[in-house]
Amino acid sequence: MLTCDDLRLRQGEFTLRADLDFAPGKVTALIGPSGAGKSTLLAALAGFLTPVAGRVVWEGRDIHQDPPGQRPMSILFQDNNLFPHLTIGQNVGLALTAGLRLSTDQKRAVTDVLVRVGLDGFADRKPGALSGGQQSRAALARILLGDRPVTLLDEPFAALGPGLKDEMLDLVQHLLAATGKTVIMVTHHPADAQRIADDVALVADGFVQPPSPTADLFANPPEAFITYLGQKSTNQPNEKGPR
Numbered sequence: 329m330l331t332c333d334d335l336r337l338r339q340g341e342f343t344l345r346a347d348l349d350f351a352p353g354k355v356t357a358l359i360g361p362s363g364a365g366k367s368t369l370l371a372a373l374a375g376f377l378t379p380v381a382g383r384v385v386w387e388g389r390d391i392h393q394d395p396p397g398q399r400p401m402s403i404l405f406q407d408n409n410l411f412p413h414l415t416i417g418q419n420v421g422l423a424l425t426a427g428l429r430l431s432t433d434q435k436r437a438v439t440d441v442l443v444r445v446g447l448d449g450f451a452d453r454k455p456g457a458l459s460g461g462q463q464s465r466a467a468l469a470r471i472l473l474g475d476r477p478v479t480l481l482d483e484p485f486a487a488l489g490p491g492l493k494d495e496m497l498d499l500v501q502h503l504l505a506a507t508g509k510t511v512i513m514v515t516h517h518p519a520d521a522q523r524i525a526d527d528v529a530l531v532a533d534g535f536v537q538p539p540s541p542t543a544d545l546f547a548n549p550p551e552a553f554i555t556y557l558g559q560k561s562t563n564q565p566n567e568k569g570p571r
């Protein structure tokens with residue numbers, strides 16, 4: 329179980345408070361207006377932002393001072409974090425070793441995970457020779473190979489068209505959530521949450537609300553969620569696109 333224990337975060341003038349549990353082995357969507365603090369929360373969970381107060385607790389242990397590499401989580405951003413000068417196989421292999429020389433077993437593991445994400449035969453290509461959707465698959469392959477219990481997704485599929493994005497969300501569900509990983513994903517799209525999220529946590533007005541089951545939230549939305557959905561329906565042309 330991952331817990332934000334009265335966590336207080338600050339970025340410049342902006343402050344955010346989070347006091348909630350993320351259900352283990354489930355997908356939780358973080359949803360809320362632009363600038364509400366969704367990325368700020370992920371940065372604090374991943375260890376890139378030091379909290380002003382409070383704790384990040386993983387399975388009973390306070391990890392808020394642990395460096396990112398020692399936390400039980402992987403994070404995926406929209407740019408996919410692929411190194412352009414390395415092959416897809418090397419990029420994916422970084423989940424196993426910082427060096428580029430892989431053992432026979434490690435090479436086999438890379439090949440296997442590329443097959444699982446639908447990139448069989450792509451190991452020797454550079455990221456620039458892949459489509460956006462294929463790059464997302466490669467980035468997901470690295471997360472799978474890293475095999476950490478929590479995956480943080482900061483809108484990694486936002487630049488993909490709707491069909492490709494849905495494919496990636498389904499892969500996240502099948503390859504991560506269905507194998508017991510905890511997934512926390514930022515999205516601007518209620519439909520993304522309805523597609524794969526078990527729970528939704530609304531981020532608004534300086535707070536992260538405790539997660540609610542997705543179906544309940546949409547069937548019986550609280551005031552703040554109605555406000556957010558209303559803003560979205562009147563702001564569609566400005567909806568956040570590729571960064």
Ligand SMILES: Nc1ncnc2c1ncn2[C@@H]1O[C@H](COP(=O)(O)OP(=O)(O)OP(=O)(O)O)[C@@H](O)[C@H]1O
Binds near residue numbers: 363367
């Ligand atoms: N490095 C920083 N220095 C100062 N303020 C920052 C910094 N990074 C973010 N902020 C501010 O913190 C607030 C929350 O930003 P954050 O990126 O977490 O929001 P968000 O909900 O993820 O937004 P979006 O949906 O637009 O990505 C914003 O007001 C932002 O301007």
